[in-house]
Amino acid sequence: MKKANKTAAANKPTNFQHWIHSLRGQQTLVTITFLSVPLILFFVFTCLPFLNMVQFSFFDMRYIGERTFVGFQNYIDIFTRDDILQSLKLALYYLGASVIQLSLALFLATVLSFKTKLGSLFKGCIFFPYLLCGIAVGFIFKFFFTQGFVLDTVLSWVGFRPGTLPMWLRNTAINNFSLAGTSIWRYTGECMVLFIGAIMSVDPNLYEAAEIDGANGINKFFHIILPSIKTIVVLNVILSVSGSISAFEPPYVITGGSFGTATYFVLMDRIAHVNLKVGLASAMAVVLLLIIILITAVQKGIFYFFLDEDEKGMTYRERRASLRRKSAAAVAKGVENS
Amino acid sequence: MKMKGLSCGQIARKVIWTVFKYIILCFMSFVALLPLVSCVVTAFKTPEEYRDTNVMTMPGSWLYFDNFKVAWERAHMGRAFLNSAIVLTAVLIGSILFSSMLAYVLNRFRFRGNRLIRNLFLIASMIPGVAMQVTVYQIMYRLHLINSLPGYIILLMGTDVISIYIFLQFFDNLPKSLDESAILDGCTYFGVYFKILLPLLKPAIVTCMILKGVSTYNEYYMASLYLQDKNVLGVVSTALRVFTGPIGNQYNYICAGVIITMLPALIVFIIFQKQIYSGLANGSVKE
Numbered sequence: 297m298k299k300a301n302k303t304a305a306a307n308k309p310t311n312f313q314h315w316i317h318s319l320r321g322q323q324t325l326v327t328i329t330f331l332s333v334p335l336i337l338f339f340v341f342t343c344l345p346f347l348n349m350v351q352f353s354f355f356d357m358r359y360i361g362e363r364t365f366v367g368f369q370n371y372i373d374i375f376t377r378d379d380i381l382q383s384l385k386l387a388l389y390y391l392g393a394s395v396i397q398l399s400l401a402l403f404l405a406t407v408l409s410f411k412t413k414l415g416s417l418f419k420g421c422i423f424f425p426y427l428l429c430g431i432a433v434g435f436i437f438k439f440f441f442t443q444g445f446v447l448d449t450v451l452s453w454v455g456f457r458p459g460t461l462p463m464w465l466r467n468t469a470i471n472n473f474s475l476a477g478t479s480i481w482r483y484t485g486e487c488m489v490l491f492i493g494a495i496m497s498v499d500p501n502l503y504e505a506a507e508i509d510g511a512n513g514i515n516k517f518f519h520i521i522l523p524s525i526k527t528i529v530v531l532n533v534i535l536s537v538s539g540s541i542s543a544f545e546p547p548y549v550i551t552g553g554s555f556g557t558a559t560y561f562v563l564m565d566r567i568a569h570v571n572l573k574v575g576l577a578s579a580m581a582v583v584l585l586l587i588i589i590l591i592t593a594v595q596k597g598i599f600y601f602f603l604d605e606d607e608k609g610m611t612y613r614e615r616r617a618s619l620r621r622k623s624a625a626a627v628a629k630g631v632e633n634s
Numbered sequence: 635m636k637m638k639g640l641s642c643g644q645i646a647r648k649v650i651w652t653v654f655k656y657i658i659l660c661f662m663s664f665v666a667l668l669p670l671v672s673c674v675v676t677a678f679k680t681p682e683e684y685r686d687t688n689v690m691t692m693p694g695s696w697l698y699f700d701n702f703k704v705a706w707e708r709a710h711m712g713r714a715f716l717n718s719a720i721v722l723t724a725v726l727i728g729s730i731l732f733s734s735m736l737a738y739v740l741n742r743f744r745f746r747g748n749r750l751i752r753n754l755f756l757i758a759s760m761i762p763g764v765a766m767q768v769t770v771y772q773i774m775y776r777l778h779l780i781n782s783l784p785g786y787i788i789l790l791m792g793t794d795v796i797s798i799y800i801f802l803q804f805f806d807n808l809p810k811s812l813d814e815s816a817i818l819d820g821c822t823y824f825g826v827y828f829k830i831l832l833p834l835l836k837p838a839i840v841t842c843m844i845l846k847g848v849s850t851y852n853e854y855y856m857a858s859l860y861l862q863d864k865n866v867l868g869v870v871s872t873a874l875r876v877f878t879g880p881i882g883n884q885y886n887y888i889c890a891g892v893i894i895t896m897l898p899a900l901i902v903f904i905i906f907q908k909q910i911y912s913g914l915a916n917g918s919v920k921e
Contacts, residue, residue, distance in 0.1 A: 334798075581768055585765065592760055
């Protein structure tokens with residue numbers, strides 16, 4: 297580079313050629329070429345929409361035409377409108393579904409990680425629902441839940457009389473349970489496969505050592521498996537919390553959000569495209585983002601304080617506890633010596 | 635099963651546990667397959683059988699393919715599969731190429747915006763796609779990209795954050811000395827990328843293809859939002875929409891349609907089972 301600088305005054309035309317063949321020049325060339333398209337795409341389809349979203353949330357507007365500045369009115373609306381508050385409550389149903397889903401997945405993964413006859417057949421059957429298209433799942437379950445059809449027939453095999461069974465999708469007391477059940481059906485297999493992957497990476501010698509010490513199955517689960525996969529379990533728990541607020545496809549496809557099943561996103565979509573209140577919908581999106589950021593912050597906090605281990609294998613809590621013990625011992629020694 | 639040297643109580647416990655295990659597994663598989671099996675059964679029934687018989691009874695003949703023909707035509711499935719194939723190929727190629735290029739530059743070179751770009755992508759990965767559609771719709775409208783297949787493809791390529799993380803993680807495992815020895819031999823950076831690193835990225839590419847492929851094929855909301863001309867621009871996921879509405883009750887046709895859309899996923903699953911499992915496990919470990 298120094299040579300190029302010296303000859304700069306005398307040889308302007310070749311300076312650029314010099315530079316472009318130098319290491320630095322090549323690096324810059326590659327950087328710019330490779331980064332250009334992805335960054336442009338990212339900017340247009342992720343950055344710009346996000347900035348627009350924040351901007352729109354302060355207006356009352358449609359997609360085209362005039363707009364009026366309303367300040368924080370949209371945000372106030374979110375917390376006072378009945379339908380929006382109702383949709384937030386629905387997240388609780390899906391949260392409950394996630395709890396069931398994770399426990400089931402954990403149990404099945406533990407069972408299937410060890411030798412089981414027809415293990416891959418069971419794994420395949422339980423996992424397959426994850427690969428299906430959202431709308432296909434919607435139709436399948438519309439068919440499943442219609443009165444007199446599949447679910448009612450199967451229940452009548454075990455003794456329920458057909459006349460007494462409720463309308464699974466219209467009865468506002470239970471239709472959210474039905475939809476949350478769809479979610480469990482769809483995602484338990486995926487969680488299970490993730491957990492199986494994690495459990496497989498546990499050192500098998502640990503099991504043998506534990507057996508020699510007299511551990512039975514339950515001991516092995518709680519003291520060997522669970523601690524080894526805690527990272528991925530906690531990760532999934534956190535993901536499912538933000539996932540339950542974002543629950544969208546089951547209600548959108550199966551009931552269209554009617555009969556009180558409209559979750560937050562379904563409502564947001566309706567407000568934006570049917571009621572044409574783009575400002576309010578943008579405000580809803582911003583509020584959701586804040587909630588997700590909050591949840592992620594909590595997740596990072598949990599990881600940092602409870603789970604991350606440094607070189608000696610101690611977590612933050614353990615480090616603090618051991619520091620306390622050490623200082624107490626030092627004080628005791630000091631008292632002794634003096 | 636080790637039976638020798640165990641007391642009666644322990645053998646009994648083992649037996650009970652095994653029975654319990656298999657009951658739960660069978661029950662879960664039954665629950666997982668029941669909705670699908672009922673669809674298959676219904677898809678093969680003639681209209682009279684559909685009207686008259688109970689939902690779970692077997693159809694008279696397993697060779698009655700009429701429902702499938704009707705579903706195929708009504709939903710313009712031929713067109714839909716073609717469009718889906720186009721979208722899938724374009725998005726996969728574009729996504730893998732751009733994400734790996736981005737990851738290559740972010741991982742191997744130090745420059746001023748590096749940290750900033752990484753953090754931007756991190757934040758972007760937290761935002762659910764559906765939430766962004768409110769404003770993305772307006773941008774697409776302004777760019778006149780609504781109702782066009784290329785526009786949809788560009789959109790899917792632009793909202794892709796998972797692939798970048800997969801490649802970034804993978805690049806961490808490829809030693810920089812590989813690059814350096816190639817450069818000493820006179821290779822340009824482009825050459826290093828295309829001739830050396832890309833072939834080594836095969837496992838990551840497979841993971842990416844599976845994850846991105848599944849989510850693209852199954853994408854329903856964005857497809858229905860931006861590909862509004864159902865007859866010409868339908869993809870497999872939106873093709874079934876034609877069954878909502880006044881003919882929403884003819885489940886023999888609907889089920890046939892659902893089975894048709896399910897078949898590619900089933901075939902890919904049976905062939906690539908192992909890759910799908912390992913790809914999913916690898917791709918889910920986000921930082």
